Amino acid sequence: MHDWAEFRHFRYLLAILEKQGFRAAAEELHTSQPNLSVQARRFQENASIKLFRKTRDGRIRATQTGEAFIQLAQSLLEMRHEVIDALIAIERGEISTIRLGSTPLVDGELFRSFCSMHRTILPMAAVRPTHGDRAQLVEEVLASQVDAAVVTLPLKDPRIHVEELRRDRLVVCLRKDHPLASKAALQPSDLQDNLAILYHPQRHPDAHHRLLELLAEAGVLVEAYSRASHPSEMQMLVREGYGFALVREGTPLDDALTTRPIAGVDWTVDTAVIYHRQWRPKTVPLLIRRFKKLQSTQSSEIFPRRQEAFLGGSIPVLDSLPNGPSKAPV
Amino acid sequence: MHDWAEFRHFRYLLAILEKQGFRAAAEELHTSQPNLSVQARRFQENASIKLFRKTRDGRIRATQTGEAFIQLAQSLLEMRHEVIDALIAIERGEISTIRLGSTPLVDGELFRSFCSMHRTILPMAAVRPTHGDRAQLVEEVLASQVDAAVVTLPLKDPRIHVEELRRDRLVVCLRKDHPLASKAALQPSDLQDNLAILYHPQRHPDAHHRLLELLAEAGVLVEAYSRASHPSEMQMLVREGYGFALVREGTPLDDALTTRPIAGVDWTVDTAVIYHRQWRPKTVPLLIRRFKKLQSTQSSEIFPRRQEAFLGGSIPVLDSLPNGPSKAPV
């Protein structure tokens, strides 16, 4: 059924619709305009559908069916690509299991989608995610006990390849009712006596030193501070009034807390994938490439960026209430 | 990118692997055996993969890669079919509005994203979501008054196609201050006199019977029980001290309530999309496909089933909390 439709047709028509013209599409596809003309006609006749109309000025405008075609053809071609990639990887014996790690400082959501991304490439491969301290994870990457890890920078080790995934602004986390919360942005000097909560130095020494450097450059001297061994603890300490903390922008926050940018500086939290330079498992670069691609295409507004969903602290109860029993075991 | 691979190749190789022989496959495909021979070789050379080996008696046996190929090629061809069907239907204007239904037992969040996903395929089509009882919805699906519905299993009807979306563990919902709440997990025997709140039997008879069966197998006999006509009512009854209820794991809970798993059993709540086998609305299979894909790339089941995170009844703060500072500007 529908065996007259080959991938070629989807490629061609997709290019025609996207480029809004046969000529431009032909150039992109490295073929001739008349070829597209006849192939496009054949496909549309076979399916008895019309994918585009011509405007007065000779351009191509997708019909409603054409708009749907763009979405569907993209999925179809993408799927072919994934299928073949998967088959090649399976052939190479890279199926067994892939071990991925992340540190507490990394956005859990990012790590989770990074892990699950592997399934879109290799549905049959098992993924084993692990969590651990930075130092420990680096050790395991070097020992090939994990294939790749998502960590925060900086990291300098000649044996390790670093591929940056995301860069988030570093903002101040403070109580909503703090006087300084009325300002739209804080000055570095505002931190001087208020910044009193840092991530535990031993958990990520490089980041700690770098942060102290940056603060010093901005004229902020941090003397005594509370140590948090987990990001959630930082929020708790801020809430309890022990001072400000620095968190990644966009972080879901406790009800009583808010964040403010720091004026005049450009401090960021950089999240990256690391893997062993030599013993790199071959799927990892592919995985990263695909992840970055999804990230860049997803941030365009097809799916609203999950943002504040949890920010309010309360769950949308009414519509996601408990569901009763239904069925049972395998 | 992989443009040498056409649908033809997938069809051919699929037939070869399934029929376990070139000759038989050639017959099925109405083509010649040598043709398959060369096409199969080309594809495998291009992808540098080997999909089958020959046994002693001259037959064809799929390699591990070949086994994966069968699955993947089937999906690919099925998707082509769905895409073209959908396009034809759209062209004919059969998709002006799509009517989707869900039952109270279904996660509202899931249903909502399922509905909104239809926009990515057909932006102009209106989506009309409806809510109703299971029996009523099944009736409407059969009568083509709704195009598809998200319901909980079990469901047996030869005229209806069932596609599972999610499987959640069934856990006990009880008051935080109940003595048994101190245990990490409950024994089935703990339910004996405590389980006293069930979803209304008439609202979903199949699930009710199945649940009683399961309970009986575990040695639990439920005699008198309160009936809740809506999941939110179940929580209220538990809160008021009328007994335990069974809810889907991960359910947002009332402050005073908590949940505990049941040791030794593997009971689940299965959520599925259903639609009419014959009168299948053309966009629905694609919708489901896309939904599943998004589901697998966003929230994965790879992760340890979010155990304790939700158990307290509070939001899963621990794993989606803020991350501290690390590095700095360019």
Place this chain on the structure above:
DNA sequence: CCTGTCCAATACTTTGTATTTATTGGGTGA
């Protein structure tokens, strides 16, 4: 050991069609 039979693989030819080149026709704007 030979031989008949099942296969798939190979060699070669034929057919089909995708593609190219060259051209026409149809709008638009100067």
Place this chain on the structure above:
DNA sequence: TCACCCAATAAATACAAAGTATTGGACAGG
């Protein structure tokens, strides 16, 4: 009107798929 931008058409070409005939290999039975 002309020139210029398109896509559509026609005819020629090229290339790949499908067909035909054959070979080669692996058994099983005599």
